[in-house]
Amino acid sequence: GENVEQHPSTLSVQEGDSAVIKCTYSDSASNYFPWYKQELGKRPQLIIDIRSNVGEKKDQRIAVTLNKTAKHFSLHITETQPEDSAVYFCAASNSGYSTLTFGKGTMLLVSP
Amino acid sequence: GAVVSQHPSRVICKSGTSVKIECRSLDFQATTMFWYRQFPKKSLMLMATSNEGSKATYEQGVEKDKFLINHASLTLSTLTVTSAHPEDSSFYICSARKPPGQGGYGYTFGSGTRLTVV
Numbered sequence: 001g002e003n004v005e006q007h008p009s010t011l012s013v014q015e016g017d018s019a020v021i022k023c024t025y026s027d028s029a030s031n032y033f034p035w036y037k038q039e040l041g042k043r044p045q046l047i048i049d050i051r052s053n054v055g056e057k058k059d060q061r062i063a064v065t066l067n068k069t070a071k072h073f074s075l076h077i078t079e080t081q082p083e084d085s086a087v088y089f090c091a092a093s094n095s096g097y098s099t100l101t102f103g104k105g106t107m108l109l110v111s112p
Numbered sequence: 113g114a115v116v117s118q119h120p121s122r123v124i125c126k127s128g129t130s131v132k133i134e135c136r137s138l139d140f141q142a143t144t145m146f147w148y149r150q151f152p153k154k155s156l157m158l159m160a161t162s163n164e165g166s167k168a169t170y171e172q173g174v175e176k177d178k179f180l181i182n183h184a185s186l187t188l189s190t191l192t193v194t195s196a197h198p199e200d201s202s203f204y205i206c207s208a209r210k211p212p213g214q215g216g217y218g219y220t221f222g223s224g225t226r227l228t229v230v
Contacts (some may be wrong), residue, residue: 043205043221044156073134089155099146100219101209104155 002027004092006103013080014111021106023090024072030092033066033073034100038087047088048075080110114210115139117220125196125229133191133225135206141186142208146219147179150203162189162206197228203227 001025013019025033031052036044050057050064050073057064061080066073077084087107091100115138125131134144143164148156161169162183168181178200180192188209193200205224 041226043223046218046220049218099158101158101159102155
């Protein structure tokens with residue numbers, strides 16, 4: 001089955017800095033890669049996703065890049081703000097109704 | 113959008129009793145829903161895939177007699193934790209995906225249920 005590795009487990013940045021979270025996956029058949037943000041005690045919220053036919057996708061301060069050959073994808077947050085502080089999860093799946101396999105999460109702390 | 117409602121948000125029960133958690137897709141029909149368990153400061157671990165009208169598919173190591181899943185309609189899946197014990201205390205969360213045929217994109221999560229067994 002799919003295995004998703006996520007690094008780092010904790011990331012501390014100053015407000016205004018950029019943050020990068022990296023994930024690798026093992027199943028070459030995976031073709032859908034979402035990123036979720038989860039605040040304490042709340043549900044994960046989809047913040048951006050990318051499909052395997054695209055190498056990069058951007059939405060305001062958030063971008064995701066995908067390298068299919070190397071089987072890794074990354075989340076980039078620019079101009080970080082304290083409200084970006086949360087746990088971020090990457091995930092991978094085969095499209096359709098297949099299950100999502102999650103990375104272990106990255107706790108992002110943005111200091112004012 | 114795709115809205116998934118989960119109830120209850122919090123429940124405290126006595127050891128040995130059973131607890132039912134409901135997951136509803138409010139604005140779409142979900143033939144498949146997923147149940148996850150999350151320990152504090154840990155990732156989401158898939159417990160089972162709930163299939164409308166058929167048996168759920170459980171992940172390795174998850175006791176199907178302990179965690180009963182019923183997906184009797186296209187908008188409702190339930191997870192029943194039977195004979196709950198303190199080690200079953202956790203955050204349980206469901207998710208579903210609005211089918212492409214209904215304009216769907218991506219997986220949506222319920223709000224989660226914090227189960228505490230005393």
